[in-house]
Amino acid sequence: MTSDKAMAAHPAIALAHIDKRFGPVHANKDISLEVEKGTIHGIVGENGAGKSTLMSILFGFYQADSGDIQVDGKPTRIASPTDAIRAGIGMVHQHFMLVGKFTVLENIMLGAEGGFLLNSGRAKVRRELERLEKDYGLTVDPDALIDDLAVGLQQRVEILKALYRGAEVLILDEPTGVLTPSEAEHLFRILRQLKDQGKTIVLITHKLKEIMAITDRVSVMRRGEMVATLPTRETSPEQLAELMVGRRVLLRVVKAERQPERVVLEVKNLVVKDTAGTVKVNGVSFAVRAGEIVGIAGVAGNGQSELLEAITGIRPPFSGEILLNGKPLPCDAAQARARKLAHVPEDRHRLGIVMSFDACENVILGYHGDEIYQNGIFQDRRAIVADTEKKMQDFDVRPQDPHLRLGLFSGGNQQKIVLAREIEQDPDLLIVGQPTRGVDVGAIEFIHRRLIAMRDRGKAVLLVSVELDEIRGLADRVLVMCGGNITGECAPETSEKQIGLMMAGAAA
Amino acid sequence: MEWLDLFAQIAGSAIRVSVPLLFACLAGLYSERAGVFDIGLEGKMLVGAFAAGTVAALTGSAWAGLIAAILASVFFALIHGFASITHRGNQIVSGVAINFIAAGLTAQLGETWFDIGGQTPQLPNEARFMGAPWPFAAELRNVPVIGQVYSQILSGQNILVYMAFLAVPLTWWLLYRTRFGLRLRAVGENPAAVDTAGISVPAMRYAAVTCCGVLCGFAGAYLAIAQGASFIENMTAGKGFIALAALIFAKWRPIPAMWACLLFGVLEAVANRLQGVPITGIGEVPVQLMQAVPYILTVFLLAGFIGHAVAPKAGGVPYVKEK
Numbered sequence: 001m002t003s004d005k006a007m008a009a010h011p012a013i014a015l016a017h018i019d020k021r022f023g024p025v026h027a028n029k030d031i032s033l034e035v036e037k038g039t040i041h042g043i044v045g046e047n048g049a050g051k052s053t054l055m056s057i058l059f060g061f062y063q064a065d066s067g068d069i070q071v072d073g074k075p076t077r078i079a080s081p082t083d084a085i086r087a088g089i090g091m092v093h094q095h096f097m098l099v100g101k102f103t104v105l106e107n108i109m110l111g112a113e114g115g116f117l118l119n120s121g122r123a124k125v126r127r128e129l130e131r132l133e134k135d136y137g138l139t140v141d142p143d144a145l146i147d148d149l150a151v152g153l154q155q156r157v158e159i160l161k162a163l164y165r166g167a168e169v170l171i172l173d174e175p176t177g178v179l180t181p182s183e184a185e186h187l188f189r190i191l192r193q194l195k196d197q198g199k200t201i202v203l204i205t206h207k208l209k210e211i212m213a214i215t216d217r218v219s220v221m222r223r224g225e226m227v228a229t230l231p232t233r234e235t236s237p238e239q240l241a242e243l244m245v246g247r248r249v250l251l252r253v254v255k256a257e258r259q260p261e262r263v264v265l266e267v268k269n270l271v272v273k274d275t276a277g278t279v280k281v282n283g284v285s286f287a288v289r290a291g292e293i294v295g296i297a298g299v300a301g302n303g304q305s306e307l308l309e310a311i312t313g314i315r316p317p318f319s320g321e322i323l324l325n326g327k328p329l330p331c332d333a334a335q336a337r338a339r340k341l342a343h344v345p346e347d348r349h350r351l352g353i354v355m356s357f358d359a360c361e362n363v364i365l366g367y368h369g370d371e372i373y374q375n376g377i378f379q380d381r382r383a384i385v386a387d388t389e390k391k392m393q394d395f396d397v398r399p400q401d402p403h404l405r406l407g408l409f410s411g412g413n414q415q416k417i418v419l420a421r422e423i424e425q426d427p428d429l430l431i432v433g434q435p436t437r438g439v440d441v442g443a444i445e446f447i448h449r450r451l452i453a454m455r456d457r458g459k460a461v462l463l464v465s466v467e468l469d470e471i472r473g474l475a476d477r478v479l480v481m482c483g484g485n486i487t488g489e490c491a492p493e494t495s496e497k498q499i500g501l502m503m504a505g506a507a508a
Numbered sequence: 509m510e511w512l513d514l515f516a517q518i519a520g521s522a523i524r525v526s527v528p529l530l531f532a533c534l535a536g537l538y539s540e541r542a543g544v545f546d547i548g549l550e551g552k553m554l555v556g557a558f559a560a561g562t563v564a565a566l567t568g569s570a571w572a573g574l575i576a577a578i579l580a581s582v583f584f585a586l587i588h589g590f591a592s593i594t595h596r597g598n599q600i601v602s603g604v605a606i607n608f609i610a611a612g613l614t615a616q617l618g619e620t621w622f623d624i625g626g627q628t629p630q631l632p633n634e635a636r637f638m639g640a641p642w643p644f645a646a647e648l649r650n651v652p653v654i655g656q657v658y659s660q661i662l663s664g665q666n667i668l669v670y671m672a673f674l675a676v677p678l679t680w681w682l683l684y685r686t687r688f689g690l691r692l693r694a695v696g697e698n699p700a701a702v703d704t705a706g707i708s709v710p711a712m713r714y715a716a717v718t719c720c721g722v723l724c725g726f727a728g729a730y731l732a733i734a735q736g737a738s739f740i741e742n743m744t745a746g747k748g749f750i751a752l753a754a755l756i757f758a759k760w761r762p763i764p765a766m767w768a769c770l771l772f773g774v775l776e777a778v779a780n781r782l783q784g785v786p787i788t789g790i791g792e793v794p795v796q797l798m799q800a801v802p803y804i805l806t807v808f809l810l811a812g813f814i815g816h817a818v819a820p821k822a823g824g825v826p827y828v829k830e831k
Binding site for chain 1: 685686687688689690691693694697698700701702703704705706707821829
């Protein structure tokens with residue numbers, strides 16, 4: 001085993017008693033971590049558990065308040081990314097650090113140009129790229145523009161950037177969030193190859209399945225603390241989830257059989273263009289019935305957002321028909337609401353909430369004209385607060401303070417507030433985009449149960465998510481979108497591989 | 509023959525008018541390519557012109573005037589940098605403030621120091637940048653085309669004119685062929701990428717606004733001590749904004765920036781030429797309308813004739829490390 005062999009040598013990375021505060025937030029509490037050389041080490045934890053902060057400290061983006069870092073057995077001060085790069089640490093960020101208008105070559109040489117004039121450096125990068133391509137099978141056209149590359153290839157450029165700078169330790173922050181299952185599989189092949197060549201890899205993710213599939217050891221963080229480091233072989237997703245949340249979590253969604261009833265939403269030949277005039281939804285037809293959850297799977301950016309915007313009255317469709325309860329639905333968000341269509345938007349910060357408003361103000365957004373919130377020509381403040389308190393209780397929002405600014409709630413609690421607002425309107429049709437994006441494991445379980453409860457009450461639910469597991473767990477029927485078309489419809493039990501193929505555009 | 513002569517005269521005059529535009533446009537290019545929007549070009553030109561006029565009048569040296577112009581303009585550029593890079597302030601607000609301060613300060617100081625209606629004293633030719641004719645310019649003057657171009661356009665301009673047009677290929681080379689240029693362009697597109705590559709974003713942006721200050725200093729000096737012979741209150745008269753318009757036409761690229769500035773130069777030269785001259789079929793066009801033509805054209809061109817101009821992606825956005 002690689003790990004046994006490496007045990008004898010120094011750990012590639014040793015963090016000792018790292019402590020970091022951001023004002024009142026204690027992001028990292030006395031954290032110690034050893035990463036063995038030539039292994040893949042996973043770090044899991046909920047949002048805000050401090051994983052990214054810890055890795056940013058290791059990469060020199062932030063300074064720890066106290067604590068020591070050893071790289072390859074040597075005490076190392078990492079005050080900036082330059083220091084980290086010099087110490088052989090490379091990082092692939094969740095949001096790629098690439099310049100879209102530059103070529104692959106220019107992106108790789110940025111910061112390591114090798115002299116004032118670019119010409120000599122260019123030749124060197126080209127040679128080095130050829131070598132890396134040979135060693136690791138990382139093929140990419142050096143003269144392509146980043147903006148023209150698929151996300152998977154952009155990520156490859158990020159990895160090449162780190163390797164070009166001589167990284168021995170590669171940190172990857174949520175690398176599969178933007179990838180199709182097959183792209184993710186390809187990434188894992190690359191990571192295993194890097195490991196075989198003696199590189200050390202630290203993988204930050206919230207996907208327990210990935211941890212189980214690829215890592216040798218896994219560390220779990222919870223609320224700024226390192227709660228456990230275990231060999232992956234000796235653990236299970238259930239155990240990891242429990243360590244992350246601090247209580248038992250049901251990972252699988254439990255739902256009973258239910259027979260769908262009448263058609264609530266019907267979409268016929270819908271074509272939607274984006275602001276630039278590009279066709280994003282290309283003649284899509286489907287129906288959602290009462291008492292079923294229809295899930296739309298697909299890689300982000302394949303028309304799901306525009307589809308949701310068209311149905312919910314935010315973006316006028318170019319052509320086609322949308323029928324709600326058998327009657328045409330005009331493109332008007334307010335009317336859609338009045339016709340009992342509720343919407344939990346994909347990007348809640350942009351469309352769902354106002355971060356600088358109080359919780360109670362957010363709870364009435366979109367329904368602020370409702371009778372129950374009025375007192376003559378004024379808003380009935382007392383009724384609004386009472387209503388908010390009740391919703392916060394029902395949806396287990398913490399802290400339960402209707403007057404707290406929404407920006408001070410965690411992502412999961414913000415999402416619960418949006419859900420409470422929309423679900424409590426008792427709509428006929430609930431449209432949900434990315435319900436658990438930026439939401440931690442504990443809250444995910446809660447949100448999933450609520451969505452199932454909606455369906456069991458005989459409501460129609462249309463769910464769009466890039467998390468394939470979420471779709472397969474919740475939906476009664478799965479539609480797959482790719483390039484603005486529905487490339488397939490299948491049962492949620494269909495294998496991930498097969499759905500993945502449809503997500504990549506292969507016909508069902 | 510007569511037409512050719514007229515053409516050469518207009519071309520020569522167009523070049524002279526476009527020089528301050530070109531300096532200012534390139535100045536804006538450095539700043540905006542690095543992600544710092546700068547609508548304070550106008551103000552920086554103005555302080556540059558004032559400093560040049562004052563120092564040239566006091567020392568009798570055009571070069572001392574130029575250096576003073578650069579220093580004054582760079583100082584204002586650094587104020588803009590301090591507000592928008594270090595303190596992440598709103599770049600538009602900062603730029604507007606600089607324009608107001610420059611307009612008020614130069615007029616007030618001019619009035620207080622020299623007491624001749626906000627101007628600086630009239631400079632003798634020795635304290636200005638004067639053009640010297642090239643060899644044989646007078647002899648070749650009447651040779652059609654080649655001679656006219658040589659003696660009326662190329663020859664006899666002052667040194668700042670040549671420097672302005674040399675600054676174009678120099679900027680191009682810096683931007684696309686050097687490490688500095690690569691980093692400058694990167695910091696205007698995605699500063700986070702520059703930061704994680706181990707390069708200081710503030711240092712790059714300060715370098716860029718300094719370049720911007722230097723070039724605005726040249727523009728100001730040209731107005732006060734090369735084209736003109738003293739600083740006059742508000743003598744930039746919107747040139748900084750025309751330069752910004754030219755920068756947008758040029759889509760933030762140096763060579764097209766030169767053509768855009770020359771286009772505006774031609775318009776202004778033609779407008780000057782046609783003042784008081786009756787045009788066949790229309791009659792005499794009012795002076796005011798002729799003077800307004802470049803601005804009207806700016807509006808039209810910006811409104812859609814140049815296609816979609818995509819600004820540097822991170823332009824106007826202060827860089828904050830994300831958590």
